[in-house]
Amino acid sequence: MEMYDLIVVGSGPGGYVAAERAGALGKKVLLIEKGFLGGVCTNWGCIPTKSLLNGAKQHKHALEGERFGLEAQSVGYNLEKAMAWKQDTVETLRGGIGFLMKSNKVETVFGEAIFVDPHTVKVGETVYKGDFLIVATGSSPFVPPIPGGKLSHVLTSDEILSVEKVPASLTIIGGGVIGVEFASYFSMIGTKVTVIEMMDEILPMMDADFAKMMRRELKGVNFKLGCKVEEVTPDGVLFTDAKGAKQDLESELVLMSVGRRPNVGGLENLKLDIGRSGVVVNEQLQTNIANVYAIGDVNGKSLLAHSASRMAEVAISNIFGTTKQRMRYNAIPWAVYSNPEAAGCGLTETEAAKRGIAIKSHTTQMRSNGRFLAEQGKRAGGLVKVIASSETNVIVGVHLLGPYSSEMIWGAAAIIEAELRIQDVKEIVFPHPSVSELIKDACFALDHTL
Amino acid sequence: MEMYDLIVVGSGPGGYVAAERAGALGKKVLLIEKGFLGGVCTNWGCIPTKSLLNGAKQHKHALEGERFGLEAQSVGYNLEKAMAWKQDTVETLRGGIGFLMKSNKVETVFGEAIFVDPHTVKVGETVYKGDFLIVATGSSPFVPPIPGGKLSHVLTSDEILSVEKVPASLTIIGGGVIGVEFASYFSMIGTKVTVIEMMDEILPMMDADFAKMMRRELKGVNFKLGCKVEEVTPDGVLFTDAKGAKQDLESELVLMSVGRRPNVGGLENLKLDIGRSGVVVNEQLQTNIANVYAIGDVNGKSLLAHSASRMAEVAISNIFGTTKQRMRYNAIPWAVYSNPEAAGCGLTETEAAKRGIAIKSHTTQMRSNGRFLAEQGKRAGGLVKVIASSETNVIVGVHLLGPYSSEMIWGAAAIIEAELRIQDVKEIVFPHPSVSELIKDACFALDHTL
Numbered sequence: 001m002e003m004y005d006l007i008v009v010g011s012g013p014g015g016y017v018a019a020e021r022a023g024a025l026g027k028k029v030l031l032i033e034k035g036f037l038g039g040v041c042t043n044w045g046c047i048p049t050k051s052l053l054n055g056a057k058q059h060k061h062a063l064e065g066e067r068f069g070l071e072a073q074s075v076g077y078n079l080e081k082a083m084a085w086k087q088d089t090v091e092t093l094r095g096g097i098g099f100l101m102k103s104n105k106v107e108t109v110f111g112e113a114i115f116v117d118p119h120t121v122k123v124g125e126t127v128y129k130g131d132f133l134i135v136a137t138g139s140s141p142f143v144p145p146i147p148g149g150k151l152s153h154v155l156t157s158d159e160i161l162s163v164e165k166v167p168a169s170l171t172i173i174g175g176g177v178i179g180v181e182f183a184s185y186f187s188m189i190g191t192k193v194t195v196i197e198m199m200d201e202i203l204p205m206m207d208a209d210f211a212k213m214m215r216r217e218l219k220g221v222n223f224k225l226g227c228k229v230e231e232v233t234p235d236g237v238l239f240t241d242a243k244g245a246k247q248d249l250e251s252e253l254v255l256m257s258v259g260r261r262p263n264v265g266g267l268e269n270l271k272l273d274i275g276r277s278g279v280v281v282n283e284q285l286q287t288n289i290a291n292v293y294a295i296g297d298v299n300g301k302s303l304l305a306h307s308a309s310r311m312a313e314v315a316i317s318n319i320f321g322t323t324k325q326r327m328r329y330n331a332i333p334w335a336v337y338s339n340p341e342a343a344g345c346g347l348t349e350t351e352a353a354k355r356g357i358a359i360k361s362h363t364t365q366m367r368s369n370g371r372f373l374a375e376q377g378k379r380a381g382g383l384v385k386v387i388a389s390s391e392t393n394v395i396v397g398v399h400l401l402g403p404y405s406s407e408m409i410w411g412a413a414a415i416i417e418a419e420l421r422i423q424d425v426k427e428i429v430f431p432h433p434s435v436s437e438l439i440k441d442a443c444f445a446l447d448h449t450l
Numbered sequence: 451m452e453m454y455d456l457i458v459v460g461s462g463p464g465g466y467v468a469a470e471r472a473g474a475l476g477k478k479v480l481l482i483e484k485g486f487l488g489g490v491c492t493n494w495g496c497i498p499t500k501s502l503l504n505g506a507k508q509h510k511h512a513l514e515g516e517r518f519g520l521e522a523q524s525v526g527y528n529l530e531k532a533m534a535w536k537q538d539t540v541e542t543l544r545g546g547i548g549f550l551m552k553s554n555k556v557e558t559v560f561g562e563a564i565f566v567d568p569h570t571v572k573v574g575e576t577v578y579k580g581d582f583l584i585v586a587t588g589s590s591p592f593v594p595p596i597p598g599g600k601l602s603h604v605l606t607s608d609e610i611l612s613v614e615k616v617p618a619s620l621t622i623i624g625g626g627v628i629g630v631e632f633a634s635y636f637s638m639i640g641t642k643v644t645v646i647e648m649m650d651e652i653l654p655m656m657d658a659d660f661a662k663m664m665r666r667e668l669k670g671v672n673f674k675l676g677c678k679v680e681e682v683t684p685d686g687v688l689f690t691d692a693k694g695a696k697q698d699l700e701s702e703l704v705l706m707s708v709g710r711r712p713n714v715g716g717l718e719n720l721k722l723d724i725g726r727s728g729v730v731v732n733e734q735l736q737t738n739i740a741n742v743y744a745i746g747d748v749n750g751k752s753l754l755a756h757s758a759s760r761m762a763e764v765a766i767s768n769i770f771g772t773t774k775q776r777m778r779y780n781a782i783p784w785a786v787y788s789n790p791e792a793a794g795c796g797l798t799e800t801e802a803a804k805r806g807i808a809i810k811s812h813t814t815q816m817r818s819n820g821r822f823l824a825e826q827g828k829r830a831g832g833l834v835k836v837i838a839s840s841e842t843n844v845i846v847g848v849h850l851l852g853p854y855s856s857e858m859i860w861g862a863a864a865i866i867e868a869e870l871r872i873q874d875v876k877e878i879v880f881p882h883p884s885v886s887e888l889i890k891d892a893c894f895a896l897d898h899t900l
Binding site for chain 1: 516
């Protein structure tokens with residue numbers, strides 16, 4: 001029977017990073033994966049969607065680039081080629097993770113893990129023993145029990161990545177990040193898209209001014225807010241609108257993106273505390289069983305790929321490291337890769353109000369920025385918001401809506417993590433011309449002293 | 451005669467920011483501009499080039515997007531429309547600066563400033579007096595005394611922005627940032643481009659590995675390194691190549707981009723110390739005349755628009771502020787907006803070696819990154835380099851070559867300014883998938899402990 005320092009179950013951005021980091025420290029590590037290396041993120045999430053969105057953005061640019069001097073005739077979108085590109089990207093990355101495991105001497109086993117006890121996992125008939133166990137089993141799309149929810153034209157976010165033709169119409173149930181990214185994608189390639197959201201606004205991690213601007217900028221997407229889906233029919237969706245009237249929407253396809261649920265099935269023998277949102281963990285990502293850690297979506301703390309990876313590092317530091325880190329959630333960025341993009345890090349105004357934190361905030365229109373104007377023009381919408389503590393002037397939130405948001409936001413994570421104040425950011429030199437300069441502009445608007 | 455707290459001469463990114471910041475502090479400010487508000491940056495530099503480059507990138511995408519699913523026929527480039535877009539952008543921004551001056555109660559006068567003495571400036575017959583004077587007169591393209599250098603097909607970077615048709619061929623003399631950006635632009639719109647550089651590598655602010663990769667990725671641009679231009683002829687350029695052989699290159703247009711010189715003409719009456727690279731200033735940007743400050747290209751310290759703006763803030767803090775800041779040059783980012791982009795901040799390996807600073811450095815290929823692969827593919831080149839002090843682990847340099855570089859680099863300026871160490875950056879959460887994650891990867895490669 002093989003003995004390991006660490007057994008990791010699940011090879012998504014939580015599991016494979018945990019295995020990699022432990023391997024790099026010279027530990028004997030086993031990684032168990034029932035499907036493909038990389039988990040949902042690599043195979044049905046972050047990566048395939050970004051592959052497709054990039055091509056769709058280029059398609060949109062080709063259609064709308066005349067003002068910049070671009071001439072193009074018969075612009076079209078070939079879904080088959082786009083899907084082949086996506087698949088090639090996914091397989092390359094999967095291969096990259098395999099290589100990373102090998103180079104860090106991580107042993108990988110494919111198959112369903114059966115948890116026997118906190119030190120024992122079986123795959124098929126083979127028994128593996130480990131000093132430590134990391135549960136990184138992820139989450140799955142939640143399909144609510146709506147009549148008609150199992151009809152064949154109702155797809156989850158996994159399944160919609162395999163459509164073979166561009167649908168004429170698509171109804172997306174749920175206006176969170178996944179719903180909005182698919183809305184943007186399909187609307188860019190010519191599908192008539194409707195998003196039905198039960199709450200009175202989309203994208204709940206954003207302040208309402210950002211969500212409203214996002215709806216405005218997602219041209220061609222029809223949003224139905226405050227609406228409750230009653231039934232999926234063979235031809236579309238029946239819902240009750242915000243005024244209580246019944247409506248019937250025709251739709252070729254329906255995407256169910258109302259949320260995800262932690263994959264906690266099969267963990268029973270570990271006797272873990274499991275709450276409503278997943279496996280209960282402390283700040284060290286340790287469960288109630290001392291040698292068992294739970295990271296990523298399965299603990300329900302922050303359902304983001306990069307949160308899972310950071311949790312992996314924190315868990316490994318606590319298990320094998322020279323530092324004993326704790327997981328902090330105050331500077332985790334998020335990004336929406338729609339067109340336009342959005343990203344944020346730290347507190348929103350709404351969240352600050354809810355928690356009773358006294359803040360000052362300034363929001364700048366992106367069209368005051370040189371690069372934004374040069375590339376988007378004066379009629380395009382975009383926002384930058386900087387939020388600081390009223391008391392200390394420490395930056396506690398940065399929010400972006402517009403081009404490059406997803407690649408600018410890491411700097412916000414850095415300044416929030418480093419607890420820089422408004423006056424510190426005012427002394428940072430931003431490159432000109434760049435959209436990022438707006439962050440400095442917002443800081444000067446909050447405090448124009450020198 | 452009008453009396454001012456401050457007279458600023460030159461309305462580029464140094465001068466207009468100085469006027470704005472002083473105005474915001476309630477000072478009575480006069481801004482004198484002989485041409486257009488915004489100076490070279492807004493009118494013949496940063497902004498028009500970025501407007502054109504964006505359109506050219508879209509043209510290139512439309513030509514090469516088939517692998518992403520894009521279909522387009524008869525792809526072409528309409529220079530007239532591109533130029534109109536560029537002009538509209540420039541005029542909008544000029545208008546924006548005018549608005550900014552009004553809203554900060556800055557008085558603006560158009561005309562050539564005649565410096566009478568350190569407190570007195572004339573424009574035409576009108577005399578203006580100021581307690582303080584900021585010289586922000588910028589720089590001009592240097593045209594070396596080469597035979598044929600004044601022929602009509604030899605253009606400076608100002609003049610090439612007004613070409614009326616796409617040239618069949620263009621020879622660029624000088625492979626610095628300006629030369630490379632125009633090389634990228636014209637090669638993307640179909641011109642046959644040759645860059646002749648006297649040194650043995652282009653882009654001297656980069657390490658050689660980056661410059662080499664840039665040359666490789668600027669497909670279609672022919673680089674002639676270590677070559678000395680002897681003469682411009684009516685049909686092209688005569689030069690001596692690296693082996694000492696004479697060569698004759700046919701070229702419809704020639705761009706002279708060998709450098710810029712500070713505009714120090716007319717300053718005589720101020721009796722300023724003027725060195726080889728411009729007006730001599732101390733760390734406060736003060737000249738040898740106590741009430742006269744010199745900021746931006748005219749002092750030759752750092753010929754970048756955003757350096758000028760930062761110098762404006764430092765000068766105003768020293769003149770009117772509650773803080774007395776000094777100008778620091780260690781965390782000023784630079785960006786090249788070619789396709790691919792590049793950007794950097796802080797020390798290169800070359801510079802560290804020259805200064806005898808002990809460093810550790812790691813360079814990562816961008817193709818190990820999910821987003822890069824999804825958008826560029828596995829054959830594209832891109833690099834991320836992180837440099838830290840061997841002694842303290844403080845990050846002293848970050849260098850990027852690849853998409854989004856210009857918008858990611860502000861975070862590097864922030865971490866260098868905040869003196870974060872490798873282990874601090876490892877604890878920052880970067881959004882997934884983003885190219886920016888490579889910065890964290892490089893930090894883990896430098897130190898994989900946890």
